Amino acid sequence: MVHQLNYSGCNTCRWLPGRRKTESCLQIALNPPVPLPAQIGLTPYSWPVASQVVRNRKKHRIGYGAADNKDLCKAIAAHSNAVENIPLALFLLLMLEINQLNQTLLIAFGLTLLFARIIHAFGLSKSITVSFGRTYGTMLTWLIMIAMAALNVGLTLF
Numbered sequence: 001m002v003h004q005l006n007y008s009g010c011n012t013c014r015w016l017p018g019r020r021k022t023e024s025c026l027q028i029a030l031n032p033p034v035p036l037p038a039q040i041g042l043t044p045y046s047w048p049v050a051s052q053v054v055r056n057r058k059k060h061r062i063g064y065g066a067a068d069n070k071d072l073c074k075a076i077a078a079h080s081n082a083v084e085n086i087p088l089a090l091f092l093l094l095m096l097e098i099n100q101l102n103q104t105l106l107i108a109f110g111l112t113l114l115f116a117r118i119i120h121a122f123g124l125s126k127s128i129t130v131s132f133g134r135t136y137g138t139m140l141t142w143l144i145m146i147a148m149a150a151l152n153v154g155l156t157l158f
Contacts, residue, residue, distance in 0.1 A: 042086050047081045049121055071083035072093045078124045082117060085141055089113050092148035109144060116140035 010142035057063065066072045093109055115134015115138050145146075 026152070041110070042090065042117065043116065045117055045121070046079075046082050046086065049075075052125075053079050063079070065142050074124055078121050081120065081138075086143070087116065089141070089145050089148070092145060092152060095152045096148055099152060101151060101155065109148060113141065113144050117142060 003053070053072070056072040056075045060067070062069060062072055066076055093113070094104065096106055096109070108128050118137075119133045120137025120141065121133075123131040123135070123137055126133065
């Protein structure tokens, strides 16, 4: 028996969201609404961060590396950090969606993640040393990712 799971439940076994599944669904037809808005928010965020690297490379005529240029070092660090953290965070958010976490919590995680990345980039653009934005943006990003990972484990096991 092939089960088709969607947001209103499973048409085959009459499983409804909010209840434990009694049978395993073999075919999952999900249309995740929350990771898409998070991607829509975080993708435009990464364009200016990436364009800062390109602008600084052109301005200082540095094709590879940073050549001890502080502006370029800051831009590279902000871009690298975004590329390292955003994909994993979006994956964790998608897994929470598949595990059917409450929509309000999913939206809260997505918005908090976006806020954390913005204050991190802002802090890094102002100073290459320790700053409020870098410290709290990083801490908030890590806390969100740890919470999402723990919730995914909990929703999967229990």
